[in-house]
Each structure stands twice: as structure tokens, then as C-alpha cells.
Amino acid sequence: MEAKLGEFDLIWRFFKAGSESMAQTQINRVLLGIGDDCALLQSDATQSLAVTSDMLVEGRHFFAGANAEWLGHKALAVNLSDLAAMGAKPVGFTLALALPNANADWLAQFSQGLFRLAQQWQCPLIGGDTTQGPLTICITALGHVPAGSAIKRSGAKTGDDIWVSGTLGDARLALGALRKEWSLNPSSLETVLPRMHEPEPRIALGMQLRGIANSALDVSDGLLGDLRHILKASQVNAEVLIDQLPASRTLAEQTQDLRRQCAANGGDDYELCFTAPASKRMEVESLSTALLPLTRIGSITSASNGAEPELILRDANGNPLTNADSMRLTQSFDHFKST
Ligand code: ADP
Ligand code: MG
Numbered sequence: 001m002e003a004k005l006g007e008f009d010l011i012w013r014f015f016k017a018g019s020e021s022m023a024q025t026q027i028n029r030v031l032l033g034i035g036d037d038c039a040l041l042q043s044d045a046t047q048s049l050a051v052t053s054d055m056l057v058e059g060r061h062f063f064a065g066a067n068a069e070w071l072g073h074k075a076l077a078v079n080l081s082d083l084a085a086m087g088a089k090p091v092g093f094t095l096a097l098a099l100p101n102a103n104a105d106w107l108a109q110f111s112q113g114l115f116r117l118a119q120q121w122q123c124p125l126i127g128g129d130t131t132q133g134p135l136t137i138c139i140t141a142l143g144h145v146p147a148g149s150a151i152k153r154s155g156a157k158t159g160d161d162i163w164v165s166g167t168l169g170d171a172r173l174a175l176g177a178l179r180k181e182w183s184l185n186p187s188s189l190e191t192v193l194p195r196m197h198e199p200e201p202r203i204a205l206g207m208q209l210r211g212i213a214n215s216a217l218d219v220s221d222g223l224l225g226d227l228r229h230i231l232k233a234s235q236v237n238a239e240v241l242i243d244q245l246p247a248s249r250t251l252a253e254q255t256q257d258l259r260r261q262c263a264a265n266g267g268d269d270y271e272l273c274f275t276a277p278a279s280k281r282m283e284v285e286s287l288s289t290a291l292l293p294l295t296r297i298g299s300i301t302s303a304s305n306g307a308e309p310e311l312i313l314r315d316a317n318g319n320p321l322t323n324a325d326s327m328r329l330t331q332s333f334d335h336f337k338s339t
Contacts, residue, residue, distance in 0.1 A: 035233065036153050037085035037217050038143070048150055050088035050143040054078045058135035063178075068106045070197040071137065072113030077199045078220065079141035080121060081270040084206030085218040087151045088143030090123035096140075098133035113198075121203055149210040151274065156215040156234035160275035160300040163284060165202050166292055167246045168223055170195035172266025173254070182258060188250045195248075199270035205291050209274055212283050216274035222265040224311060224330040227273055231300075231309030238309070240298035242329065243316040264313075264329040275300055 005013075016034045031048055032040040038050035056075050058064055076093065083090055095114075118125060123141070170192040177184035177192075184192075202218070209216060215234055219226050223245065231238055243256075245263040252259065276284055281296075288294035304310055311330055313321040321329070 032150070032152065037082040038088065038150075040086070040145075040150055042147075043144065046147055047144050048147055049091075050083055050086045050145055050150065051140065052079055052082035053138060053140040054082065055136060055138040067197065068109035069113035072110040072115075073117050073198050074113075075137040075139050076114055076117050076123075076141070077201050077270065079139045080117070080123065080201035080203055081199065081218040081220070083141055083143035084201050084203045085151070085216050085272060086143070086145060087149060087206045087210040087213075087216070088145040089207055090121045090141060090143050090203065092124050092126040093118070093139050093141040095125055095128035096138040097128065097130050098136040099130070100132070100135055117201075121201075146210070151206070151209055151213045151216040153215055153217050153230045153233035155213075156230050156236050156275040156300050157277065158236060158300055158302040159278060160214055161278055161281065161284075161296050162227070162238060162240065162273065162275050162298040162300060163294050164219070164223065164246060164273045164297050165205055165271045165294055166269075167248045167251070168219065168264075168269050168271060169245075169251045169259070169262030169266045170248050171199070171268035172222075172262040173251055173258075175268070176262070188253075191250050192248065196268060199268065201270060202272045202292070205272055205287065205294075208287055208291065209272070209276075212280050212287075213274040213276045216272055219269040219271045219273050220267065222267045223269070223273060224264045224313075228309060228311060228330070230273070230275065231311065234300075235303045236309065237301045237303055237311065238298055239301055239312045239314060241316075241318075242313045242321065244295065244297050246293065246295040246297075260329060265331065 011034065019033050029042045030039065031042055038052040041049040041051065043049040056062060056071065056078070062071060062074075079093060080090055173184065174189060174192040174196040176182050177189050206216070215230050217226055217229060224240065227238060227240070242260055242264060247259055247263050251262055254262070284294055311326070313326050313329060315321060
């Protein structure tokens with residue numbers, strides 16, 4: 001029997017090859033195609049255009065009946081987060097919307113959440129499409145980045161420090177409590193819910209990381225699985241100190257197993273994970289003081305010849321985790337394999 005086709009296998013097999021087989025003349029303005037947080041197009045001599053699309057589907061990315069204001073915020077936030085991962089500054093977005101019915105109250109709340117965030121980042125809505133159908137929100141966001149300074153997944157170098165912004169795992173902790181996978185007292189749930197419903201795209205950080213970070217991505221499917229995308233694109237390995245992953249006070253109060261699972265593998269964090277040379281530590285630390293806490297969680301090591309990237313996890317004492325524990329923590333979300 002053929003192995004189950006995963007999300008990334010299918011993109012690579014059916015879409016990446018097709019896009020790359022196009023004549024060079026047609027794609028000479030495409031600086032970067034499928035495989036990073038955004039595509040990059042040559043805009044003019046001084047700037048590149050970063051383009052990204054992300055979709056939210058009812059029953060898949062959010063519960064039926066979810067608060068419309070939060071949905072408006074989140075649909076744009078997850079796209080701006082991809083711009084942030086490349087170091088791009090938002091310039092505008094389009095909105096494609098399938099709605100089961102035209103409910104004015106719902107639309108008023110949705111647009112309130114959407115435009116509050118759009119205004120915060122001076123990112124106007126410039127077009128879209130509207131149809132009747134199962135609730136689906138698809139946004140395409142556009143951003144600018146000075147030519148040559150976009151931060152790609154492929155730039156990590158041996159010896160780089162690995163950093164992550166903010167804290168990880170709260171969105172997963174909240175989701176698990178709502179799904180009754182574990183219990184959380186009501187006040188703890190209150191504290192972590194905003195991380196699930198209203199993620200904050202780290203745009204200011206992404207822009208400041210130009211010229212400092214060698215590689216970056218935003219953490220949407222779980223830190224360690226996402227970090228593997230950097231390792232693969234950059235052909236390097238990594239070591240991560242699993243108990244050093246930044247956690248909120250609420251997550252830090254949970255059992256070690258739950259804490260590790262949520263922080264390492266949670267998904268929906270929308271923090272930036274980036275690598276930077278050790279010589280840039282002072283610069284990263286000043287960003288950490290000026291913008292939001294940045295935590296050093298490990299380092300990039302050299303690749304083992306031609307093999308899949310290796311990710312070694314170490315506990316608080318520096319001892320490597322067992323294979324079984326590592327496996328469990330490094331399997332991030334895949335829309336087709338995880339079902
Ligand atoms: P992210 O989580 O950063 O939004 P994804 O994991 O969704 O990125 O996608 C990985 C890469 O595959 C991205 O470069 C994205 O643009 C590309 N991609 C995803 N789906 C498709 C598709 N249907 N056709 C072409 N490219 C796609
Ligand atoms: Mg991304």
C-alpha cells in the first residue's frame with residue numbers, strides 16, 4: 001500500500017515541481033517560490049514583494065460558532081505572522097470569504113476584529129472575493145522588504161544560536177482544555193485563551209531582525225516540527241534544550257510532560273523562531289529588552305552527510321532525551337497525516 005500522503009509531500013509532489021518546471025523567462029521576477037513563509041517577487045531595484053496566503057476553515061481551524069471578532073483578528077494575524085517571519089513590512093491584503101449566510105451582526109464583529117489589526121499595522125484591505133458556502137476565510141497578505149534582506153528558512157549556519165520570541169504552548173494548552181484532553185482551572189484558562197484566539201504577529205521584531213538573523217520562520221505548527229523546516233532548507237542539524245523553551249507562568253505550572261508537549265509541539269503560537277550567529281548575541285539581547293523577550297534555546301550544528309536533518313533534544317541537565325520522547329515531541333501538525 002502506498003504511504004499516506006502528507007501535507008508537505010503533496011505540496012512538493014504536485015505543486016512545487018510544476019511551479020519550478022515553468023520557463024525561466026516566466027519566473028525571472030520570482031526570487032523565491034514555494035517552500036518558505038512567503039514567496040518573494042522582485043518589485044524594483046530596491047525592494048522585494050513578499051506574498052503569503054493562509055486560510056481558516058470552520059471545524060478545522062476553529063470551532064463552529066466561534067467569536068467573529070476573534071476570527072477577523074486571527075485570519076489576518078496568521079498572514080501578518082508569515083510576513084514577519086521574512087522581515088517584511090505589511091503593505092496590504094485581500095480577503096476571500098465563503099459565508100453560509102449574510103448575517104450583519106456576525107459581519108460587523110468580524111470586520112471589527114479584522115480592521116483593528118489592519119489599522120495597527122497600516123495594512124489596508126485592497127480586494128477579495130465573496131461567495132456563499134461553508135465558512136472559510138482566506139487572506140493573501142503582501143509586504144515589502146529591502147532587496148536582498150528578506151530572512152529565509154535556508155540561511156541557518158553551523159554555530160548559529162537558535163532563538164524564539166515570547167512564550168510557546170499557551171494556545172495548545174487552551175485548546176486541549178477546551179477539548180477536554182486535560183483540565184485547567186477557569187482562571188488559568190482565561191489567561192491562555194487570548195493566545196489561541198488573538199495571536200500577535202511579531203512584525204516589529206521581524207523587521208528588526210533583518211541583518212541579524214540568518215534564518216527565521218513563524219511557529220504555526222509546533223516549534224520543533226517547524227524548526228525542522230529550517231534544518232531541511234539550510235541542510236544543517238540542531239540541538240535544542242527542551243526545558244529552556246520559554247513558557248508562560250500558567251504553562252510552567254503544569255506537569256513536565258504537558259509543559260514539554262505544549263511548548264515543543266503545540267502549534268498556533270505565532271512566535272518567531274530564528275537563528276543568528278553568536279557574534280550577534282548582544283544585538284539580539286537588546287531587541288529582547290526593547291521589544292519582547294527572546295530566549296536562546298539551542299544551536300545549529302553541522303549536517304550529517306546527505307541524511308535527513310537531525311534534531312537532538314537535551315533535558316535541563318544536558319542529557320539527550322530518549323528516542324521515544326524525542327519522537328513524540330518532534331511530530332508537529334500535518335493536516336493530512338494528523339487526521
Ligand atoms: P506557513 O505555515 O508558513 O503558512 P505552509 O506550511 O502552509 O506555510 O506551506 C509551506 C509552503 O508551501 C509555503 O511556501 C506555501 O506557500 C506553500 N504551499 C502550501 N500550499 C500550497 C499550494 N496549494 N500550492 C502551492 N504552494 C503551496
Ligand atoms: Mg509560516
